[in-house]
Every structure is written in structure tokens, then in C-alpha cells.
Amino acid sequence: MVSGGYLMDTIKIILAEDHALMRAGTRHILEKYPDFEVVGEAEDGQQAIELIKNLKPDVAILDIRMPKLNGIEVVRYVKSVSPNTRTLMLTAYDDDDYILALMEAGATGYLLKTAHEKELIDSVRAVNLGESVLHPAIAMKIARLWAQRGTATQPSSVEQLSAREIEVLELAAEGLRNKAIAEKLGISTRTVEGHFAGIFTKLGVSSRLAAILEALSRHLVTLSGDNKS
Numbered sequence: 001m002v003s004g005g006y007l008m009d010t011i012k013i014i015l016a017e018d019h020a021l022m023r024a025g026t027r028h029i030l031e032k033y034p035d036f037e038v039v040g041e042a043e044d045g046q047q048a049i050e051l052i053k054n055l056k057p058d059v060a061i062l063d064i065r066m067p068k069l070n071g072i073e074v075v076r077y078v079k080s081v082s083p084n085t086r087t088l089m090l091t092a093y094d095d096d097d098y099i100l101a102l103m104e105a106g107a108t109g110y111l112l113k114t115a116h117e118k119e120l121i122d123s124v125r126a127v128n129l130g131e132s133v134l135h136p137a138i139a140m141k142i143a144r145l146w147a148q149r150g151t152a153t154q155p156s157s158v159e160q161l162s163a164r165e166i167e168v169l170e171l172a173a174e175g176l177r178n179k180a181i182a183e184k185l186g187i188s189t190r191t192v193e194g195h196f197a198g199i200f201t202k203l204g205v206s207s208r209l210a211a212i213l214e215a216l217s218r219h220l221v222t223l224s225g226d227n228k229s
Contacts, residue, residue, distance in 0.1 A: 011125070014042065017062075071102070110134050178196075
């Protein structure tokens with residue numbers, strides 16, 4: 001359902017999923033929360049593109065495998081038809097090729113369908129704010145994949161990250177979001193955001209996820225369990 005008068009803080013969402021039962025279940029969960037408004041549904045990638053183009057939602061929740069256009073192709077199109085729309089993948093697939101393709105295409109978040117309701121709700125809100133969201137299992141996998149990609153590349157000249165900035169990036173690479181990082185380090189969320197601003201400048205990137213991937217490829221950070229006791 002599409003309506004004309006949204007509350008200023010309402011997050012407009014479209015769902016793209018070819019399984020009607022899964023789509024209905026996800027919509028039912030989302031619509032329990034007053035700050036969410038599902039403004040459209042698509043059963044294939046082409047419909048998703050048309051909805052995103054016409055409705056300009058805040059967040060598009062997409063499956064990977066859909067008829068006509070897959071989720072990766074949809075994410076690529078979103079950049080041109082609705083650049084302010086954030087994309088959250090909600091999928092059963094965690095194949096390496098899918099993960100890397102989606103991250104390179106510009107997906108803002110990647111969540112598995114095994115996620116609990118609270119994870120979905122928190123992820124939609126975080127993605128809407130421009131924060132990258134990765135399911136912890138996906139975060140560890142993509143971090144290792146990206147680090148392996150950079151093993152043959154010598155670290156290029158970059159302004160040195162502080163010890164605290166490295167801590168922040170390592171926790172982010174493990175899948176922790178800003179609030180959890182702040183609690184872990186005993187600092188405020190605003191301070192974490194400030195650290196990311198400095199990290200972006202030093203690494204020459206513009207997003208949290210890009211910073212993680214760049215730092216891993218340059219071997220500036222390590223993952224929990226890698227070369228650690």
C-alpha cells in the first residue's frame with residue numbers, strides 16, 4: 001500500500017522476494033513497528049527496479065536469487081535510479097561469489113534469513129542511517145576473502161591509523177555495529193563515529209564497509225583468531 005502522508009521519521013521500505021510466503025512474513029514483522037512503512041512489494045528484480053525508481057524508498061530489502069534480474073543487478077541499478085536508497089540483502093545464500101559481488105556492487109547490508117526479528121529490525125534502522133550491516137558470519141567471511149585478495153599487494157602509502165582507530169576497525173570487521181563497538185570500548189557512539197570520520201580521511205574512502213575492506217587488504221588490521229592468542 002502506498003499512501004501520501006508519511007511521518008517525518010517513517011522509514012519507507014520496499015520488499016523484493018520471489019517467495020510470496022516469505023515476503024508476507026517479512027512484511028508482517030516490519031509493520032509491527034510504527035517507524036516502518038512498507039510501500040511496495042516485488043516478486044522479481046525488474047519489478048523491484050520499477051518500484052525503487054518510482055517510490056524512492058529509504059531502504060530496499062532484496063533477495064539475491066530472483067527472476068528476471070537478481071539482487072546483485074538490482075543493487076547496481078539502484079545507484080542510478082535512486083541513489084539515496086539503501087539496500088539490505090536478506091537471503092539464504094552465503095556463497096563467496098555472491099558476497100564479494102554484492103559488496104562491490106554497493107549493497108549496504110547483508111543479512112541471512114536465519115536472523116532473528118530483532119536483528120532484522122535493528123539492521124533496517126542502521127542501514128537507513130547509512131551504516132553498513134553484515135551478519136556476523138558474513139562479516140568474518142567477507143573480511144577473510146578481502147584480506148586474501150590483498151595478500152599479493154604491498155601496502156601503499158597511507159596516513160598511519162591510531163591504535164584506537166585500529167581497534168574500532170577490527171571490531172567493525174567482526175560484524176559489530178557502532179553502538180556495540182562503543183559499549184565494547186567504553187566510549188560513546190558519537191566518539192565511534194568520530195573515529196570513523198578520521199579513518200575515512202586517512203584511508204581515502206567514504207563508507208564504513210569500504211574502510212574495513214581497505215584496511216584488511218592493506219593488512220592494517222587483523223581479525224579475531226588471526227595471529228592472535
